[in-house]
Every structure is written in C-alpha cells, then in structure tokens.
Amino acid sequence: MADPKGFMTTPRREWPRRPIEERVRDWREVYVPGGLPPIIAKQADRCMNCGVPFCHQACPLGNLIPDWNDLVSREDWRAASDRLHATNNFPEFTGRLCPAPCEAGCVLAINQPAVTIKNVECAIADRAWEEGFVPPQPPEWLSGRSVAVIGSGPTGLAAAQQLTRAGHTVVVYERDDRLGGLMRYGIPEFKMEKHHLERRLEQMRAEGTKFRTSVVVGQDVGAAELRTRHDAVVIATGATAWRELPVPGRELSGIHQAMEYLPAANRVCEGDFEDSPLSAAGRHVVIIGGGDTGADCLGTAIRQGAASVTQLDIYPQPGTERDEETEPWPTYPKVYRLSPAHEEAGALRMAPAADADARLFAASTFRFTGDAEGRVREVHLMEVDAQRRPLPGTERALRADLVLLALGFSGPSQEDGLIAQLGLELTPRGTLARDRSFATNVPGVFAAGDAARGQSLIVWAIAEGRAVAAAVDHYLTGAPSRLPSPIGPDDRPLRV
Template sequence: MADPEGFMHTPRREWPRRPVEERVRDWDEVAVPGALLPIVGEQAGRCMDCGIPFCHEACPLGNLVPEWNILVARDDWQAAAERLHATDNFPEFTGLLCPAPCESGCVLAINQPAVTIRNVEAAIADRAWAEGYAPPKPPRRLTGRTVAVVGSGPAGLAAAQQLTRAGHTVAVYERDDRPGGLLRYGIPSFKMEKYRLDRRIEQMREEGTRFRTGTDVGRDLGARELRGRYDAVLLAMGATAWRELPVPGRGLAGIHQAMEYLPLANRVQQGDITASPMSAAGRDVVIVGGGDTGADCLGTAVRDGARSVTQLDIYPQPGKERDEAAEPWPTHPRIYRMSAAHEEARDLGTAPAADADARLFAASTLKFSGDGRGRVRAVRLVEVDDERQPRTGTERELAADLVLLALGFSGPGRGDGILDQLGLELDGRGTLERDRGFATPVPGVFAAGDAARGPSLIVWAIAEGRAAASAVDRHLTGTTRLPSPIGPFDRPMSV
C-alpha cells in the first residue's frame, strides 16, 4: 500500500466539472481540464490493496486496479500505464464512458465511498499520451494469416488491435465514413472528445491495422465474398436493431429514434453538416427512455437550445443508497445517479414538471397526439406502479414537438444482409448464435460485442473484443498467447 491509512484520512474527491452555464455553450468535455492530476495521487492512495480485490471481479477486463493505484500514488506513471494497458486497450474510453462497476465492487465501498478508480484510470491514460507511454506496437513478424473485422466500435477495435499485434494482417470494415462506430457517432463530444478516438485509430494504423470505411458489408461487399477473401472473419457490428414503441400516434412526424438524432448532432460537431435537420433548438423535447442513451439525448438537446426537455423513465426513482437486500455488495446497484446532462437540466430548469432533474420516473407512454397536420404535438403518459401497471387518475399530457425514443437495442439488424448471406441465425434474445469459442456455426466466422452479447457496457465490449481475438488467433495458429478475460456467456455479478 502506498499509504496504509489513506482510506482513513483522505475523503473521496472526484474530477470536478466545469460550471453548467459555461459548458452548455460548447461541446467540449464537461470536466475541468487539468483539474484531475493534482488530486489523483491522494485518491489512488485511498486504495487498500485488499487481500481479495473484488474490483477485479466487477471489471470484465480484470483490470489490475490495486497495482496501478499504488504506482500512481508513488508517482510512477510509466509503470502504471504499462499495468493499465496490460488489460485494457483503450483506458481513456473506459475512464470517461464506463459507469465503473469496479467502484461498486471496491472493498472500501462496503461502508465508505469507493476509490475513484475510473478517475485514476483516465488520469493514467492522459499521462501516458502526454509522456509517450502509449507508442504503437507493431508485430515483430507477420503470420501470413488474414482477418476481416466487421465493425469499428470498441469490440471491433479491441479485437483488431490484439490480432494485429499478434502478427495477423487485419482489415476493419466500417459502413460509416470514419471508424469508431458508436464512439464516433453515438457518444456526444461533451462525454468524450473525438481526438481521443482519432489518436487511437492512428496508433492502430501505425501498427498495421487497415481500415476500410464507407463499406457496408452485405450491401457494398457480399458477406460470402468477404469470407472467401480472409482466413477468418469477426463480426462486431454492434446492436443496431432499436426497440420500438408501438403506441397510437407513433407514425406522426417529429418522432425519431435516438440513434437517428445523435449521429446528426455529432456530424455537426465534426464539420460534416452546418446544422442538424433534427435540431432541438426552440422545441419542446420529450425523451422516452431512462438510460444512458436518453441522457446523451438530454445533454445534446440542452446544447441545441431546446425550449424544454423532459426524460421519461418507466422505472421508479431509485434510492441514493444501495439496497443491501436486493443488490448486495459487490454487485453494481441501481441507485440514483446524476449524470452531467441531468445536472445541467436540473440547474437550467428544463423540465418544470419533472420529479428530479429532467426525469419523470414511473412514467409510461400511452399515446402521441398530433397537431392536425401530421406532426406530433404532445405525449400522453400515465404513472405506473412497480409492476408497470397504470395508476388510476394519473394520466397527463406533455407538450412535445420533438420526441426521441431511447429504448435500447436488441441485437444486429437483418437489413444489411450479412446474416442471410452467411446463413446465420439469431437466438431468442435477438443476438448472434455462437459457441463457447466465440465461433458462429459458419466455419471461420466469429462474433463479438453487442451483436452477440446484446447491448452492454463499453468495458464489456472491449473485453469481448480481446477474448474473441484470442479465439480467432487460436483458430488460425492452433495456439494463442492473447489474453481471454471473459467467456461468451459470462455475465455481470448479480444476486
């Protein structure tokens, strides 16, 4: 331990955010630049180096949290960066975007605020780039084997980097004009600026990974043809089949899926278009769905200049403390959390009718009403109980001329033709079938990430990519030295 009594005398301090009135006027990351490094050493010193570090089990990557906490507390950043990159290809992504189940599993969290593991992780990643501790690592020799990775989200990128470093010739196929997948066009810049993604892509290019953007496999290039070109194919195209809301009025204009709205906002920030045709500027916005994607829509709508924004969550408002009976330590509990977007909405008063910040909890959508010209004008909702049954006399209406559906995803869509061309089937959950070796029923074709696991956290996507890369490497060479942190049927800790 760097400080045997650190957890006793050092209070938890998190990376401070910029003032709300400042940050909603731009699309930069919400945290105060440079404010993390002065506090992170003491925060890392709160780590108890406990005998059985449950943060390892809570993190599907198996991040060596106590090791790099101690190294940071001792100001050994180069060694900390080496230990962090040993298990995580993209720690700046997880340090900014992961909800940190590792902190829920922190032993200190049994009766105190957990170690700020995610903040320490982000600080190490930033220091690694600043000091040159994250150089490209091209393979010493090539194996002569080729791999196609379909999809450049976190799972596809992690798998491609692992396989490239193992000596295989890897090409990543991406339907969009730039690599990155959800990281590029789904995650708003105020959560993670795109330069962080760009420099990782450049690192991978320097290592030898090839990127084929603007190529929609199944349409621009047949999936069978792709399989014939490469020794192995890894499908990591994500979960793109969004869930619908089949209620009266769904066909009205002005009702869109979140992943129709967010990519356009991101393209404005990247200079592709001058304004989004779905901009929330001056509109009354209702977001249906209480998860992270809904919060991303919330923060984006606030920056667009919406007149009002309300987020509907069908679940009851959770408590601020863990329910030990229902979700005991070290599981990741459902508690009341306030994202940066919710903090902004609360301070700006975007939703006067909301229960807390911009959210209406235990709220179910009954119908959408139109204005007589085919456009949405209001959302009719009702309060529901814990069984999602309507409470009598609680119906009400919210003005809305822009509705965003953020109800999650099931798995890959069939529209691109990949599944039909390869003869692949979806399981009962709507995800790709695969065996314990990440292999689909088609020889030489593997599956990883949300396409096979279903919608999950970024840390699970990276772990999937690393584990699938190990399976592909074994398939190609008969053995592997690549780590495999999870199995395809592993799930987060739960009761």
Template sequence: MADPKGFMRHARREWPRRPVGERVKDWDEVYVPGGVLPFVEQQAERCMDCGVPFCHEACPLGNLVPEWNDLVSRADWHAAAERLHATNNFPEFTGRLCPAPCEAGCVLAINQPAVTIKNVEAAVADRVWADGLAPPRPPERLSGKSVGVVGSGPAGLAAAQQLTRAGHTVVVYERDDRPGGLLRYGIPAFKMEKAQLERRLAQLRAEGTRFRTSTAVGRDIGAARLRARHDAVVLAVGATAWRELPVPGRALAGVVQAMEYLPPANRVCEGDLDVSPLSAAGKHVVIVGGGDTGADCLGTAVREGAASVTQVDIRVLPPAERDEAVDPWPVYPTVHRVSPAHEEAGELRFAQDPDADARLFAASALRFSGDGAGRVRAVHLGGVDARRRPVPGAERTLRADLVLLALGFEGPEVAAGGAVAELGVAVTRDGTVARDEEYATDVPGVYAAGDAGRGQSLVVWAIAEGRAVAAAVDRHLMGATSLPSPVTASTRPLRA
C-alpha cells in the same frame, strides 16, 4: 500498498466538472481538463490493496486496479500505464464512458465511499498521451494469416488491435464514412471528445491495421468475397436494432429514434453539417427512456437550445443508497444517479415539470397526439408502480414538438442484405448472433463479439469481448495463442 491508512486520511474526491453555464455553450468534455491530476495520487492512496480485490471480479477486463493505484500513488506513471494497458486497450474510453462496476465491487464500498477507480484510470490514460507512453506496437513478424473485422466500435477495434499485434493482417470494414461505430456517431462529444478516438485510430493504423470505411457487407462486399479474402472473420457490428414503441401516434412526424437524432448532432461537431436536420433548437422535447442514451439526448438537446426537455423513465425513483436486500455488495446497485446532462437540465430549469433533474419517474408513454399537419404536439403519459402496473389518476400530458425514443436495443440488425444475414450465421431467440464459448458461430471461420453476440451492454464488456475473440481467432489460425482472454461468451456481470 503505499499508505495503509490512506482511505482514512483522504475523503473521496471526484473529477470536477466545468460550470454548467459554461459547458452547455460548447461540445467540449464536461470535466475540467486535467482537473483530477492535483489530487489523483491521494485518491489512489485510498486503495486498500485487498487480499481478495473484488474490483477485479467486477470488471470484465480484469483490470489490475490495486497495482496501478499503488503505482499512481507513488507517481510512477510509466509503470502505471503499462499495468493499465496490460488488460485494457482503450482506458481513455472506459475512463470516460464506463459506469464503473469496479467501484461497486470495491471492498472499501462495503461501508465507505469507493475508491475513485474510474477517475484514476482516466488520469493515467491522459498521462499516457501527454507523456508519449503509447507508441505504436507493430508486430515483429507477420503470420501470413488475414482477418476481416466487420464493425469498428470498441469490440471491433480491440479485436483488430490484438490480432494485428499478434502478427495477422487485419482489415476493419465499417459501413459509415469514419471508423468508431457508436463511439463516433452515438456518443456525444461532451462525454468523450473525438480526439480520444482519433489518437487510438492513428495508433492502430501505425501498427498495421487497415480500415475500409463506407463499406457495408452485403452492399459493397459480398459475404463470399469477404470469406474468400480472409482466413477468419469477426462480426462486431454491435446491437443497433432499436426497440420500438408501438403506441397510437407513433407515425407522427417528429417522433424519432434516439439513434436517428444523435448521429446528425455528432456530424455537426465533425463539421459535416452546419445544423442538424433534427435540431432541438426552440422545441419542446420529450425523451422516452431513462437510460444512458436518453441522457445523451438530454445533454444534446440542451446544447442545441431546446425550449424545454423532459426525460420520461418508466422506473420508480431509485433509492439514494444501495439497498442491501436487493443489490448486496459487490453487485452494481440500482441507485439514483445524476449524470452531467441531468445536472445541466436541472440547474437551468429545462423541464416542463418542476422535477429537479428534468426526469419524470414512474411514467409510461401511452400515446402521441398531433396537429392537422401530422406533426407531434403532445405526449400522453400514464403513471405506473414498481411492477409497471397502471396507477389510476396519475395521467398527465406534456407538450412536445420533438419526441426521442431511447428504449434500448434488441441486438444486431438481421434484415436481408445486412452482414448477419449475408454471412448466414444463426441467430438466437433474443436476436443476437449465436456462438459457442469460443465466440465461433455456426459458419466455419466466422466469429461474433461484443453487443452483436452479447446484446446491448457496456463499453468495458465490448473491449473485453474484443480481446477474448482475438485470442480465440489466433488459436484457430495458429493452433495456440498467448493473447489474453478475459471473458467467455457466456460470462455475465456479478448478480445477486
């Protein structure tokens, strides 16, 4: 512990964001480049190095938070990078995309603002690349075993890197034209620039991981051939089966799923398209769904030049502070959060309704209405209470030229011809791939990790499962393993 009174000497300071008027004109990350570095050592000093650090328990990776906070406070970036990478393959992903359950579990957060763990993590990750502290780590010898990983999102990439470093020959199969999964075409560049992803992919390739893009299991390679080619197969296809909204008017043109809207916008940033075919430019946009995907749509529509954007959230307005009776420390609390996208839409007055951050809480989409040409023109909303029961007299109508459904995901795609169906693995009632505690499915040699088996979750859980499934596969192939296994298939987040 560098400074026993650090949490008393220094107030919490967060990574500053670029001015709203500047950042909405480009697709660069919203944060000031290097903006956390001038004070990150002081922020790390706020860590109390608790006797029982609950940040460990709150993080599925088991990140050694007090250790690398102490090292950062002493400006020992090389050692901090080693401790960070000891538990996390991709800290630049989690440092930007994870909602930081570790901060909710910070002991300091019992009665003070938590340590800025996520910001410190991102600062270390950025120094790693700036100082050349992330060289490829190819294995010293090969095992003679081969593993096929289906899917190149965070779970697939973590599993592939761990297994490659253990000496196995790993091939990653990705149905899109570039690897990365939702990190590539789902997450907007203003949340994480693709250079962050490209650097890790280059590292994986240098270590020996092979990638086969534009290759879908069931279409371009059959299940029998895949299993014959590899000694083990890891299904890491994510949870891409989106939830529907079966209300009148759903079939109108202009009512689309969020994951039909976000990939073309990302392809514009990749240089594949000049303009997205679903661009929000000049349109009145309504986003149905109050989660992170909806916020991603909000920030994207603002940058595309929408006439207005409103995000509809069925939840009632959450409290500003943790409600100890509902979400006692150290569980992740339900509180009112303002993402960069909400800040942008609010400050620039993009909403039809005068809500400060462009969100309508306690509202449910009842139906869509359109014009004579079959295009959507309005969203009809009803009010709901905390138990989502209708509230009489709270109906309203929003103008809409584009409606984006961001209602979350049910699980992996299980339709005939896809990877799940082709491999013949069992599926649970919830629509996820059935597996045991060691991530093994009912098909010998086939394992499932990430959202495919867990259901829709966080990037930090995907990486943790990728690391854990790698240990399980290594044990299956070699009889023993030295790879870490941070979570089991049934491990769940801290709950009250």
C-alpha cells in the same frame, strides 16, 4: 499501498466539472481541464490494496486496479501505464464512458465512498499519451493469415489491435464514413472528445491495421465473398436494431429514434453540417427512456437550445443507497445517479413539469397526439406501479415538438443481408449464436460484442474484443494463443 491510512484520512474527490453556464455553451468535455492531476495521487492512496480485490471481479477486463493505484500514489506513471494497458486497449475510452462497476465492487464501498477508480484510470491514460508511454506496437513478424473485422466499435477495434499485434493482417470494415461506431456518432462530444478516438486509430494504423470505411458488408461487398478473401471473419457490428414504441400516434412526424438524433448532432461537431437537421433548438423535447442514451439526448438538446426537455423513465425513482437485500455488495446497484446532463437540466430548469433533474419516474407513454399537419404536439403518459402496470386516474399530457425514443436495442440489424448471406444462426433473443470459442455455426466466422452478447457496457465490449482475438488466433495457428482472454461468451456481470 503507499499510504496505509489513506482510506481513513482522505475523503473521496472526483474530477471537478466546469460551471454549468459555461459548459452548456460548447461541446467540449464537461470536466475542468487539468483538474484531475492535482488530486489523483491522494485519491489513489485511498485504495486499501485488498487481499481479495473484488474490483477485479466486478470488471470483465480484469484490470489490475490495486497495482496501478499504488503506482499512481508513488507517481510512477510509466509503470502504471504498463499495468493499465496490460488488460485494457483503450483506457481513455473506459475512463470517460464506463459507469464503473469496479467502483461498486470496491471493498471500501462496503461502508464508505469507493475509490475513484475511473478517474485514476483516466489520469493514467491521459498521462501516458502526454509522456509518450504508448507508442505503436507493430508485430515483429507476419503470420501470412488475414482477418476481416466487421465493425469499428470498441469490440471490433480491440479485436483488430490484438490480432494485428499477434502478426495477422487485419482489415476493419465500417459501414459509416468514419471509424468508431457508437463512440463516433452515438457518444456526444461533451462525454468524450473525438481526438481521443483519432489518436488510437492513428496508433492502430501505425501498427499495421487496415481500415475500410463506407463499406456495408452484405451490400457493397457480399458476405460470402468477404469470407473467401480472409482466413477468418469477426462480426462486431453491435446491437443496432433499436426497440420501437408501438402506441397510437407513432406515425406522427417529429418522433425519432435516439440514434437518428445523436448522429446528426455529432456530425455537426465533425463539421458535416452547420446545424443539425434534427435540432432541438426552440423546441419542447420529450425523451422516452431513462438510460444513458436518454441522458446523452438530454445533454445534446440542452446544448442545442431546447425550449424545454423532459425525460421519462418507466422505472420508479431509485434510492440513494444500495438495497442490501436485492443488490448486495459487490453487485452494481441501481441507485439514484446524477449525470452531468441531469445536473445541467436541473440547474437550468429545463423541465418545469418534471422533477428537479428533468426526469419523470414511473412514467409510461400510451399515446401521441398531433396537429392537423400530422406533427406531434403532445405525449400522453400514465404513472405505473413497481410492476409497470398503469395506475388509473394518473393520465397527463406533456407538450412536445420533438420526441426521442431511447429504448435500447434488441440485437444486430438484419437489413444489410450479412446474417442471411452467411446463414448465421440466432439465439431466441435475436443475437448471434456462438459456441464457447466465440465461433458461429459458419466455419471461420466468429461473433463478439453487442451483436452476440446483447446491449452491454463498453468494458464488456472491449473484453469481448480481446477474448475473440485469442479465439481467432488459436483458430488460425492451431496452437494455444498467447493473447489474453479475459471472459468467456457466457460470462455475465455479478448478480444476486
């Protein structure tokens, strides 16, 4: 480490955010442009270069975090970029979108604020693009084998890039009209501007990866036919079967899934619409679900000019400190976190019936009511205890013109016919079954990402893409793959 006393002399400082009144009037990223480089070298100095760096273990990618922290503190950006890209295909994505389990595993976090690992990662990735440290890496030779990758989210893109660089001909099939999966139409622009995605896609095209958009495998092209076209198939379609809320009044108009609402807003930013057909402008919005998707809906509704926004979380409000009994270091703790969207909602007083950050904790929805035209007008809820059991006498109603369900996903969708046409086996959870080599029950067909693992973090998605690429490379060549395989299909995050 460049400064052996950095963790004692330098306080934690994060990438500063733009003023709330300014950023809610546009869709650009919430951070101050240029606000990271002046502080990042000193922040990297806080890394203790531990003898046993648990940040490695907390991140499924196995990022070489102490290595590139040291290089950033010495301002050796090219070497830092090399170390970073050795384990992560898309660090500019993870540096913006990952909740940073690596920071929860930072040894410094035992009794001090963790190193700002996520910010350092983002700074390296952005500097690498500015300095031209990440040129395309086309293969020196072609294997003569072809691979179909179904899905262009982080898993599919990581698998495709790894296999292309290994010399295989890769074709990525995407059902939407643009590439990127949830990074394109699920993640709002204020969390990650899409030029970061476009830049990586251009790199992949230059390396030789081929893309086919607006192709629904199972409908536009038969799954069995696709299997005969290619020597191997990787299914990376994600977990797109959203969870429902089967309560009275669900049939009322004005109640939508988050993944109906967010893509429409993203299409406005793409220039497809002038205004979203599901705009929250002037409406009283209730978001059901306390996770990141709900927060994305919150920030989007604020920018669309909602009259009010309230987010319901069925879990009790967590504390501000780690519970050492149930979530000891280095596990990722459930603590109170204030996202940029919650910060905005609190400052703008967007939810007068809720707490300061627009969230109502320990709240369960049991009924919707509407007007004579069948439009939703109220959300009826009750408080629940720690076991999510309703507490009698706590009923209340919230005004609602627009209700958004952000309840997560149960597994891959089966509506397109892909699973049935190939005869793929499923697990009891509804995800794609696979063996220890990521292979399904159909020879030559592999499954990776949320479609097989279940809904997870972007770092796990990229790690799955890298690992399945190594498995496919071994299948195609019959020899041990030189591609890295950071995780196995049964690996899980650190838990008690």
